[in-house]
Amino acid sequence: MTAITDALRITGPVDLASVSPASTPGFDGRKAEGQRALEAGAERLAELQERLFAESTAGGERAVLLMVQGMDTSGKGGIMRHVVGQVDPQGVRIKAFKAPTEEERSHDFLWRIERELPAPGMIGVFDRSHYEDVLIHRVRGLSAPDVIEERYGRIVEFERGIAERGISLIKVMLHVSFEEQGTRLLERLDRPDKHWKYNPGDIDEREHWDAYMEAYEIAIARTATEQAPWHVVPADRKWYSRLAVRELLLEALERIDPQWPTADFDVAAERARLVGAGGTPAS
Amino acid sequence: MTAITDALRITGPVDLASVSPASTPGFDGRKAEGQRALEAGAERLAELQERLFAESTAGGERAVLLMVQGMDTSGKGGIMRHVVGQVDPQGVRIKAFKAPTEEERSHDFLWRIERELPAPGMIGVFDRSHYEDVLIHRVRGLSAPDVIEERYGRIVEFERGIAERGISLIKVMLHVSFEEQGTRLLERLDRPDKHWKYNPGDIDEREHWDAYMEAYEIAIARTATEQAPWHVVPADRKWYSRLAVRELLLEALERIDPQWPTADFDVAAERARLVGAGGTPAS
Numbered sequence: 001m002t003a004i005t006d007a008l009r010i011t012g013p014v015d016l017a018s019v020s021p022a023s024t025p026g027f028d029g030r031k032a033e034g035q036r037a038l039e040a041g042a043e044r045l046a047e048l049q050e051r052l053f054a055e056s057t058a059g060g061e062r063a064v065l066l067m068v069q070g071m072d073t074s075g076k077g078g079i080m081r082h083v084v085g086q087v088d089p090q091g092v093r094i095k096a097f098k099a100p101t102e103e104e105r106s107h108d109f110l111w112r113i114e115r116e117l118p119a120p121g122m123i124g125v126f127d128r129s130h131y132e133d134v135l136i137h138r139v140r141g142l143s144a145p146d147v148i149e150e151r152y153g154r155i156v157e158f159e160r161g162i163a164e165r166g167i168s169l170i171k172v173m174l175h176v177s178f179e180e181q182g183t184r185l186l187e188r189l190d191r192p193d194k195h196w197k198y199n200p201g202d203i204d205e206r207e208h209w210d211a212y213m214e215a216y217e218i219a220i221a222r223t224a225t226e227q228a229p230w231h232v233v234p235a236d237r238k239w240y241s242r243l244a245v246r247e248l249l250l251e252a253l254e255r256i257d258p259q260w261p262t263a264d265f266d267v268a269a270e271r272a273r274l275v276g277a278g279g280t281p282a283s
Numbered sequence: 284m285t286a287i288t289d290a291l292r293i294t295g296p297v298d299l300a301s302v303s304p305a306s307t308p309g310f311d312g313r314k315a316e317g318q319r320a321l322e323a324g325a326e327r328l329a330e331l332q333e334r335l336f337a338e339s340t341a342g343g344e345r346a347v348l349l350m351v352q353g354m355d356t357s358g359k360g361g362i363m364r365h366v367v368g369q370v371d372p373q374g375v376r377i378k379a380f381k382a383p384t385e386e387e388r389s390h391d392f393l394w395r396i397e398r399e400l401p402a403p404g405m406i407g408v409f410d411r412s413h414y415e416d417v418l419i420h421r422v423r424g425l426s427a428p429d430v431i432e433e434r435y436g437r438i439v440e441f442e443r444g445i446a447e448r449g450i451s452l453i454k455v456m457l458h459v460s461f462e463e464q465g466t467r468l469l470e471r472l473d474r475p476d477k478h479w480k481y482n483p484g485d486i487d488e489r490e491h492w493d494a495y496m497e498a499y500e501i502a503i504a505r506t507a508t509e510q511a512p513w514h515v516v517p518a519d520r521k522w523y524s525r526l527a528v529r530e531l532l533l534e535a536l537e538r539i540d541p542q543w544p545t546a547d548f549d550v551a552a553e554r555a556r557l558v559g560a561g562g563t564p565a566s
Contacts, residue, residue, distance in 0.1 A: 054479040081371045088364045089372055090379070090410075127373075182557065189554050195546040196337040203556055263478040271472050273486055274465065 003027065004247045008231040013221040016213050021177040021236040027243065034239040041250055042086045048253035049123060051260060053091045056121025058261030061166040063118040064252050066245070067126040069135070070174030071212060072202045073184035074235045075242075076127050079174070083246045084125050093118060096127040109133040109151065110158050118167060123249070130155060131219055138215045139208050152222035159228040168252045169228055172245055173216060174235040178209050286310070287530045291514040296504040299496050304460040304519040310526065317522040324533055325369045331536035332406060334543060336374045339404025341544030344449040346401040347535050349528070350409040352418070353457030354495060355485045356467035357518045358525075359410050362457070366529045367408050376401060379410040392416040392434065393441055401450060406532070413438060414502055421498040422491050435505035442511040451535045452511055455528055456499060457518040461492050 007026035027034065052062065066084075068076050084092055095116045104112045110130055118124030134151050137143040143151075162169050176184075185202060188194040205212070224230040231248055235241040290309035310317065335345065349367075351359050367375055378399040387395045393413055401407030417434050420426040426434075445452050459467075468485060471477040488495070507513040514531055518524040 054476075057479050077373065080373045084372050085368070087372075089367050089370075089375060089377055090360065090363045092372060094372055096373070185557055186554070189550055189557065192546075193337075193543045195550070196340050196544050198546070198548070198553070200548050200553060200556075203553070260476045261479050263475075263481070265481070265483050267472055267478070270481070270483060270486070271469070273483075274468055274472065 002247075002251065004244050005231075005251045008233055008244060008248070010220060010224045010230040010232055011226050012224055014217060014224070014230070014232060016175065016217055016232065019175055019232050019234060021175050021180060021234045023234045024237060024240045025234065025244075027240065031237070031239050034237075034243050038082070038239070038243045038246060041246060045086055045246065045250055045253070046088060048250070048256075048258065049087050049091045051258035052123070052253060052256065053088075053121040054260055055258040056119075058264070060258065060261070061120045062256050062258065063120055063122050063124065063167045064170070064249070064256070065118055065124040065126065065162065065167050066170045066172065066249060066252075067129045067131075068172045068174065068245070069128060069131050069216075070172075070235065071176055071181060071209075072199075072205060073181050073188075074174035074176040075238050076174060078238055079242060079245050080125065080127065082242045083249065084123075086246065087123060091121070092123045092125060094125045094127060097129055097132065110154065113158075117162065117165075120166070124167075130158070134219050135212065135215045136205075138218070139205075139211045152219070155223050156225065156228070159223070163227055168256060170248050170252050171224075171228065171230045172248065173220070173230060173232050174241055175232050176235040178206075180236045181206065285530075285534065287527050288514075288534045291516055291527060291531070293503060293507045293513040293515055294509050295507055297500060297507070297513070297515060299458065299500055299515065302458055302515050302517060304458050304463060304517045306517045307520060307523045308517065308527075310523065314520070314522045317520075317526050321365070321522070321526045321529060324529060328369055328529065328533055328536070329371060331533070331539075331541065332370050332374045334541035335406070335536060335539065336371075336404040337543055338541040339402075341547070343541065343544070344403045345539050345541065346403055346405050346407065346450045347453070347532070347539070348401055348407045348409065348445065348450050349453045349455065349532060349535075350412045350414075351455045351457065351528070352411060352414050352499075353455075353518065354459055354464060354492075355482075355488060356464050356471075357457035357459040358521050359457060361521055362525060362528050363408065363410065365525045366532065367406075369529065370406060374404070375406045375408060377408045377410060380412060380415060393437065396441075400445065400448075403449070407450075413441070417502050418495065418498045419488075421501070422488075422494045435502070438506050439508065439511070442506070446510055451539060453531050453535050454507075454511065454513045455531065456503070456513060456515050457524055458515050459518040461489075463519045464489065 004026035029037070052064070055062065068079055070076055080094055084094060097112070100112065113130045116124065133143070134148050138148050159169055185198070188198040220230045233241045233244045287309035312320070335347070338345065351362055353359055363377055367377060380395070383395065396413045399407065416426070417431055421431050442452055468481070471481040503513045516524050516527045
């Protein structure tokens with residue numbers, strides 16, 4: 001499945017208009033095959049995650065950080081449920097970054113991000129991230145242009161530091177089309193069990209669609225590197241975006257290739273202890 | 284499936300020797316049926332969890348806390364993977380309580396517990412809990428007898444406070460047999476991919492088995508109430524303990540009966556906005 005991950009990797013400028021949100025780069029099957037492929041990889045993902053965690057119990061320092069950006073309705077929640085949900089919940093920590101609190105605003109924009117970086121052995125997942133500070137901040141003028149300008153370089157430097165700590169960063173933009181977003185918002189309005197997901201503010205943001213796409217292009221161009229590439233994942237077909245993100249996670253773990261730690265105790269002696277004295281309660 | 288939950292509920296003293304760890308109270312099927320039943324309830328669990336979370340976005344304050352205690356190898360990890368893993372990871376937060384840190388030890392024993400109580404709408408899961416402070420502390424003499432004595436009452440009071448905050452507490456003891464623990468520890472020794480789970484200290488604890496069973500009996504007798512019952516879940520058959528804990532979770536959610544919140548916006552007006560001005564990007 002490296003065809004998918006190869007097809008999505010971006011290490012420089014990107015023209016979002018040229019990436020069809022309905023396309024399925026690197027995968028020529030349809031929905032049913034996509035869903036089967038998503039199921040088929042679950043076991044391998046689970047094994048690699050367990051190895052990563054096991055490694056950390058013996059001092060391993062490696063971790064994974066999956067960062068998911070995207071417009072409202074682009075499917076971030078579905079990624080959490082259907083991709084992250086494939087992993088043992090003990091090995092995963094999801095953090096959703098909402099509008100910053102007063103305390104968070106009193107600090108540098110990377111402060112709250114730094115605090116949520118995954119511990120060794122863990123798969124951290126960010127639902128939104130430090131990129132909000134160059135996306136909505138740019139579109140809505142929440143920060144001065146020169147402040148935003150400075151942030152791109154700060155982000156590149158920050159992500160280099162993350163890599164040096166042994167954290168494999170996967171940067172994903174779920175690329176949904178304006179039309180599909182309209183359809184999904186309408187569905188939220190038409191179904192009472194979806195009303196809680198609807199926020200009138202979503203339409204305010206929707207009216208700035210082109211500005212958001214431009215802000216994404218600038219952010220990607222300024223922060224996509226060989227070491228910290230972006231992945232623009234077409235997201236009009238949910239089955240594809242889920243499969244694609246799962247493949248990105250799998251690829252990152254395969255590259256880490258975590259190993260079962262070797263025993264730091266004498267296996268034969270422990271066996272003897274267990275079969276001998278440990279065979280009956282002493283108290 | 285309330286047959287299972289009814290059969291496991293303990294509201295007073297318990298004689299653990301009379302509960303067979305290989306039994307399957309309230310369920311007369313075998314492994315295959317148990318596994319099917321575990322699968323069959325996943326969808327209902329997911330719906331109720333989503334409702335609980337949705338309710339909280341409109342100010343609902345209710346939450347669930349599943350607390351899992353048990354000897355080493357009793358299957359706590361499997362509960363996390365196979366039961367908690369059935370739920371949308373966005374709605375769950377697992378906290379494993381290890382030996383307390385220096386900071387934690389400098390506070391009251393409930394301090395670190397209080398900090399991890401689930402937020403409204405969430406399902407919190409504790410892997411071990413404040414009961415360690417009356418279990419290992421009693422068996423190993425880590426606290427003076429009068430201190431431990433006082434803790435039972437403190438726990439009852441604490442759990443009453445949890446309930447008053449709208450948190451449904453589910454207290455579980457995974458009841459594995461001494462023999463089955465021996466088998467499972469041997470398996471960990473025999474498989475290199477399980478060595479990382481093995482700790483020579485496990486056998487030290489195993490040698491105090493009877494003292495642990497006594498400590499559990501005392502803890503349960505002193506803290507099992509109508510409002511905060513215990514559930515002693517036979518755990519020699521993993522398929523049963525998983526099904527049983529899932530049923531306890533399901534029952535707690537059914538009792539809460541969380542509701543989809545009603546829209547706090549004008550649905551028709553939003554529809555018009557979406558189809559009208561929101562139909563094309565303005566920027």
